[in-house]
Amino acid sequence: MTITQLKYALAIAEHKNFTKAAEKCFVTQPTLSTQIQKLEDELDVVIFDRGKKPIELTDVGRKIVFQARNIVNEAERIQDIVDQQKGFIGGEFRIGIIPTIMPTLLPMFLKNFIKKYPKVKLKIEELTTEEILTRINDGHLDAAIAATPLENENIKERPLYYEPFVAYVPNNHRLSDKKTIEVADLEIEDMLLLEDGHCFREGVINLCKTFKDQIDENFQLESGSIETLIKLSNEGMGMTLLPYLHTLDIKEKLNPNLRHFSEPSPAREVSIIYHKSELKMQIIDAMHNVISGIIRGAIAFSDVEIISPLPK
Template identity: 45%
Template sequence: MTTVQLHYIVELDNHRHFARAAEACHVTQPTLSMQVHKLEDELGVLIFDRSKQPVTPTDIGKRIIEQARVVLHEMGRIDQITQEAMGNFEGEFYLGIIPTVAPALLHRIIPKLRTALPSVRFVVEELQTEVIIEKLRKDQLDAGILATPLDERGIIEHPMYYEPFMAFIPESHRLGKEKFITNSELDINDMLLLNEGHCFRNSVLNLCNKTEEREEKPLRLESGNFDTLIGLARQGYGMTLIPYLTAVDLSDELQGFVKPIAEPRPTREISVVYSRTQLKIGVIEKMIASVIASVPKKMTEEKHHVIAPV
């Protein structure tokens, strides 16, 4: 049994396809397939069921692959300990960030990250929460930035800031003349929402104490980004809720339609999340410091009423 073989079965589990796993390992498909077979012969068990498409681990294979991940992780930890002891932070760092956070946060933190970690190459992907958690479990991401609490097994959540919800309401709306609004005035049937899959959508539904059931209307509008929702609201199709940093980045003209929500002020908790087996803790700690330094101080201190994202 070799560490190369362990690496191959982990990648095959990640991709569930021999050709794609071989490509990820930078070897030919016959080479990867032969080494997986050799490991199975040595252990006397089948690790993968090749009769299924995509290829899937057997029950015993799942346990072997899980242990292989632990072995590879612990071997990598030795080098990581040495590098961090010498103050060397370098290499690639894979970060997933949800789409409702990325546009308002990335341009704030990237300059600080480049200063604090000049030898680290950040590879950033906009991904929805479920995909981030899945990729963390498969060691395809080093960390994620998303809304919490999630209480996912094996995933550590480190809250960084608390972002209030703001209401975007055009003048023609029934609440257009109000200086602020209350939670009781929010009507889900008058609300423009993000598409399903966005945790901010779930938070808005939870805030309004509603499920997915809404009144049937001749026209039901949803979108994948806040810019579209704001544009639809300005056209008189309803109101919408947006995060504080998104509101701050709006033009002066559009900020005139933004209204605060009275106490208890709804907020979302934004955290960095990572696997309990994560190696690059030193990079994560510096990233947390950069994020906290990039948002208004009051957002790191005032928790208010956190709305669950699930």
């Protein structure tokens, strides 16, 4: 049994197809066929049910592939150890970012990061929290930036910053006259929300302290982007809440519509998260340092109350 064979098995399990898996492994399809056969012969079990289309794993096959994932992960950590020893920070690094963080945070740190660590090949994807959790667990992502705490036992979190919620109150709204607002002022009924699947939506709902089934789904206006929320609000459809960093690039003429909360301001915790196996920790450390260094200049709130991003 070799590590190479296990990698082949993982690729086939992932793509359910010898030919595609062979491409990903940069070998020809017969190579995979023979190597997998050798592995099956040695262990004297059938791992893949080639009868079904697409290919399926047998019951033992599933367990073996799961264990193969562990072995390959552990094996990759050897290179990790060497890199750490040499102080080398480089290689491919796949990171996911949730939609409500991506557009504001990425431009702030990306240039700095690739300048400071030119040998890291970043692959950045915009993904929902749910997608991120799946992909960190199956090894397709090395890390992610998301709202926390997530209470997932396979995933570790390292807070980057606390981002206050800021209210956007359109003209002639019942709260227009207030300079700062209170959580108690919020009414879920006139609150514009993001679509389902955004954890920022969950944060807002949690903040409003309304039971989910109390929300009249028909009446709620929902949108996929925060930009749209602001426009809807300006049309008089209600008020909305924004993450603080989003308020920094709102046009000046709209600034008068912003209302900060009185302290302790409700905020979301934004963390860099990664698998508990702690692969590629040097790069995660590096990214953590760059981001928290940059954010120190942008957010300076002394007293916040963390709102959970999870549905109740």
